[in-house]
Amino acid sequence: MQISFVIPLFNEEESLPELEAWIRRVMEANGFSYEIVFVDDGSTDRSWQVIEQLLVQNPKIRAIKFRRNYGKSAALNSGFQLVSGDVVITLDADLQDSPDEAPELYRMIAEEGWDLVSGWKKMRYDPITKTVPSKFFNAITRRISKISLHDFNCGLKAYKREVVKTIEIYGEMHRYIPLLAKWAGFTKITEKVVEHRPRKFGVTKFGWERFVNGFLDLLSITFVGKFGKRPMHFFGSMGTLSFFAGFVILVYLSIAKLIYSEYGIAERPLFFFGILAIIIGTQLFVTGFLAELVARNAPQRNAYVVEKEIGGGKE
Numbered sequence: 001m002q003i004s005f006v007i008p009l010f011n012e013e014e015s016l017p018e019l020e021a022w023i024r025r026v027m028e029a030n031g032f033s034y035e036i037v038f039v040d041d042g043s044t045d046r047s048w049q050v051i052e053q054l055l056v057q058n059p060k061i062r063a064i065k066f067r068r069n070y071g072k073s074a075a076l077n078s079g080f081q082l083v084s085g086d087v088v089i090t091l092d093a094d095l096q097d098s099p100d101e102a103p104e105l106y107r108m109i110a111e112e113g114w115d116l117v118s119g120w121k122k123m124r125y126d127p128i129t130k131t132v133p134s135k136f137f138n139a140i141t142r143r144i145s146k147i148s149l150h151d152f153n154c155g156l157k158a159y160k161r162e163v164v165k166t167i168e169i170y171g172e173m174h175r176y177i178p179l180l181a182k183w184a185g186f187t188k189i190t191e192k193v194v195e196h197r198p199r200k201f202g203v204t205k206f207g208w209e210r211f212v213n214g215f216l217d218l219l220s221i222t223f224v225g226k227f228g229k230r231p232m233h234f235f236g237s238m239g240t241l242s243f244f245a246g247f248v249i250l251v252y253l254s255i256a257k258l259i260y261s262e263y264g265i266a267e268r269p270l271f272f273f274g275i276l277a278i279i280i281g282t283q284l285f286v287t288g289f290l291a292e293l294v295a296r297n298a299p300q301r302n303a304y305v306v307e308k309e310i311g312g313g314k315e
Helices: 016-030 047-057 072-082 101-111 127-143 161-166 173-183 209-227 231-259 270-295
Strands: 003-009 034-038 061-066 085-088 114-118 157-160 188-195 307-308
Touching: 003 016, 003 101, 003 307, 016 034, 016 047, 016 101, 034 047, 034 072, 047 061, 047 307, 061 072, 061 270, 072 085, 072 173, 085 101, 085 161, 101 157, 101 188, 114 173, 127 173, 157 161, 173 188, 209 231, 231 270
Parallel strands: 003 034, 003 085, 034 061, 114 188
Antiparallel strands: 061 307, 085 157, 114 157
């Protein structure tokens, strides 16, 4: 199979028929073998019923439904587990991403050899309350990640299948997939200017809390990428420095007390600072050991309750 589409959705019943027809038209016009994987992230409208109806018309559809809303990262991660296409293309279900981009995205992966191609919505139809924070956030991510992309959070992306089968997405980390791919060793990452269309149905799921969560996830993913497999290197180094500083301070005060018997150690703030540094150093060391144990015995983070699954031989 050449292309797998992964489409996470939440309350998009009106746009789904048009989106499916659009994808089918583009795929048939270009002679691609394909599948469409819909992931219903706990929709409360008729989105699942619409998907069931679409499956009757198009057997190339597969779909899973979460029992509750887990978020876009969970939906993408679960969709990635199902795909079998050589090239995986993700796009949002709100018709703001154009399936007409799929043939060129496929060519860039299959023929030019890129691991990941990220869409860049150079001309956007979002309100300024969304575009300005997005530009600021992308600038910070670009600086920290050292990846030259203009739009990390664009839903329209294409991947080699090996990429989506290797990375794990959780929390709000769907916006950092390029960084996850880079840490996993897939360094051939580029971008393509794509069309951004005004929203036709429904309402945006954007909220200010996503920027807060996104920033925290950026810090988390940066730390995990560097020290996830060796947390003792971080906590142990910090603990050693702190413990050594405290030890030197206490040795200095002890020597001063031996030379000057009238010297009052307990009255000096430096004495308490030395004690604090040793305690903090010890705690950081213990934290490093515990983190090593957790890193080697971590349970599966992506465990989501799937209510239904259809397509691909599923009933």
